[in-house]
Amino acid sequence: MTEPLLGIYIHIPFCRKLCAYCDFVRYPFEEALCEAFLKALCVEIASFEGPTRAKTLFLGGGTPSILTERQLESLFSCLFKIFEFSSPEISMEVNPDDVTAASVQHWERIGVNRVSIGVQSFDDATLSKMERRHDAKGALHAIDLVAGHFNNWGIDLIYGASTKHAWQETLNITDSLSPPHVSSYALSYIPGTPMYNATRARMEDDTVLQLYQDAESMLARYEHYEISNFALAGFQCRHNLIYWKNECYAGFGPGAYSFVDRIRMANPPDLKDYVEYPGRKAEVTQIDLFDEEVETLIQHFRLREGISPGYYEKRFCESMDKNFGAPLRILMERGLLESHEGRIRPTAQGFYLNDEIGLLLVK
């Protein structure tokens, strides 16, 4: 078999303001710390061992758009020294506040070809509740600039933080703006976050489901290709598809994960640790064949297209029916999966109750 093409992930762990619901690996921005981090990041990238041909690059965070032109350029040159990209998708997550005519031009110039804007909502009350830095106007302005330079761009939205009405309004505006890609996540209350501590009344499951279904129906022009993701034809996020198909990827930066040759590795999430010992792993797990098979199925069933038995057989040299026939049949009987044009894929309910699918597949 030819060497698989990697997805490369870079984690930029700084934000100017920490949002109330977020539990990502991120730290308040500090100039000096950021410099030290970037130095460590380059050391980690340079010390990478493994396949070097890649098909995607994704700058996530945190806030990658916090980086200056110079910083971005030196990061890219680090990357290009090690990795060989063939017609790559190069994505960057940006914060609306960081989007200016100059920054947009610069991103385009250095090779970024996909921009994902952290809009979250077009409702000011919702935005301030989540303690975001920008308001709706700022988001619209950012979208304007980005859409002017990139044809592959998208926005991130969050629902469940405020009213149904505010959510529908956000969806309406989204539809009118027609971004090629929309990610729409349910707000999760994560223990330890200020939002979790401050909110006593959680939204009922039924209500959250309604909001989810609002997105489904109001973004009907889009292909609902993954549980939380919508795209116009040809604009699916290639990088994230690597995760959902459980293919190989290399992650750099604090808390980033890699999965190469059936070994899953995690970087330490602590920035100090990371800067002190770049490249040192916090966790190295050998995934056995069965676990890889299970994880591959679970991930594929997040995708509307599901999985084809032929793909499975080619990848694992075993029959999907032999290994998982019984649970798959039960899941079809329960109406969570269906067979469609030779593939097995989740139904609409299979999206809402996706964890039930995984529950039946694991040991």
Place this chain on the structure above:
Amino acid sequence: MKTPQENIRNFCIIAHIDHGKSTLADRLIEYTHTVDERKIKEQTLDNMDIERERGITIKSVSVRMEYTAEDGHVYELNLIDTPGHVDFSYEVSRSMAACEGALLLVDAAQGVEAQTLANAYKAIEENLEIIPVINKVDLPAADIESVRRQIEDVVGLPADDALLVSAKTGLGTRETLEAVIKRVPPPSGNLDAPLRALVFDAVYNTYRGVIVHLRVVDGSIAAGQKILFMAAGIKYEVDEVGSLQPDMVPRPELCAGEVGYLICSIKTLSDTPIGDTVTGADKPAREPLPGYKEVKPVVFSGLYPAVATDYDELRDALEKLQLNDSSFQYHADSSDALGLGFRLGFLGLLHMEIVQERLEREFGLTLVTTMPNVAYVITKTDGEVMTIDKASQMPSPGEIDVIEEPYIEADIMCPTQYLSYVIDLCKRKRGVHVRVDYIDGNRCMAVYRMPLAEIVLDFYDKLKSGTRGYGSLEYRIIGNQPGDLVKLDILLNSDPVDALSTIVHRDSAVRLGRALAQKLRKLIPRQQYEVAIQASINKKIIVRETIKPLRKNVTAKCYGGDITRKRKLLERQKEGKKRMKQIGTVEVPQEAFMALLRVNEEDND
């Protein structure tokens, strides 16, 4: 060296639960140097794990001690420490048959309690010399004078020479030993008569097989001798005899008056005729000793492996456990809802809990237990009489002429300020008033007859909570009485679930049915489909509760780092689900099968 018969004393320690029997036994063992000092821990004789964990005695244990008394003679003292809990009172009766005397312990702060009285009466019936001992005199709350009065007024024993003891500090230990020697008569058997020995207990030892505990009444028994179990009619050759100190110490022979053990290639405890008389096979005695009433289980419940494939393991575990504890019974059983399993009979609820816990812990099993119940005797309209120990065996109402249930007579002791609560509780539990005795100014004892089924349900918990822990209960089975009983069925998605059926009194059936359906609604987790829970009496639905379907269960984001974590999380959840039983399409957690025991938890009166 052989002890002359007049220097032997056989006695037991009896008391209400927790009054300090095992702790006093520690002091006596220590004082007589029976056990290496380093090996003495708290309640040394409670050697089962479960006894040590729960701090209670389940099994009687006998110990032989040697004591040089103030009169200069060496005495052989055979002590039996007994359990205090009502479920194990049969152990106390057995022990008494091997003794001439009893130390009746009374907690100086708590006074005479229900089991104090019950055990004292047993000892009087057995003609034992009773020595009242007031224990825990070190406690600040000790009220020696009041306890002395209670012993005289309630138990009816003279108490001016009651011993004052602290088993904790060791105060009164020597006095206790001296009192045993002076007041308990030596055994009166005839050494020259043909052998007669009473089998009063037996334990199973992994290496040695069955160890028979016996009290030699007449004659003597030695290794190599051919013996006959008189009632069973089985002969054996004696492999070994000896004394329990408390470890087994082999001796050449055991003589009239002595207590000890016997090993004779008996394979299982259930083959051991407890209460039987051992005699010489060549020169048998003419009359056996009086034996025991057989102890019969009164509480029954189903036991099923949580995972069906563990059935064989459960069967093996039951077999092995019964080697150690022959007081529970079991037979293979099956349930439509739970599959293949066993039906077990126990002496009471604590006994049930203990057997279940030992099965789970000592054999690593995960079990589903069904709601305990009593046995019912049903006379059908065609004259046939049947005994059933589970609700699903109940014939249809049209076929039943009379249905009878076991009744108990309960002695409930409590401070007088709680009497009205106790009376009210007994009434609600279908109790029939017998009498109330006033013990002294502030305590009394209510005697009620009531169905055993009510005790099985929640009587004891209610008694304890309603009397702030001061109420104590003793009961004995007094026979069956007819009752207006009906079968309460639970249906999940319209299918009756046999393992959730119970037999209840008609008057409380509707209330219990409602409460049970509600409890189940809380216990059964939401699932993909709606679950309807119905309760029915004689096929008539009386209540319906609904569990709304699970609408949404999805992890919004799942990227690179989340995959393995998510799989492991799912695996853990699945592990939890393994403890659930799939009934039709519904996943039912184990607790649901015991839900009736907990229906009244919230609506506390």
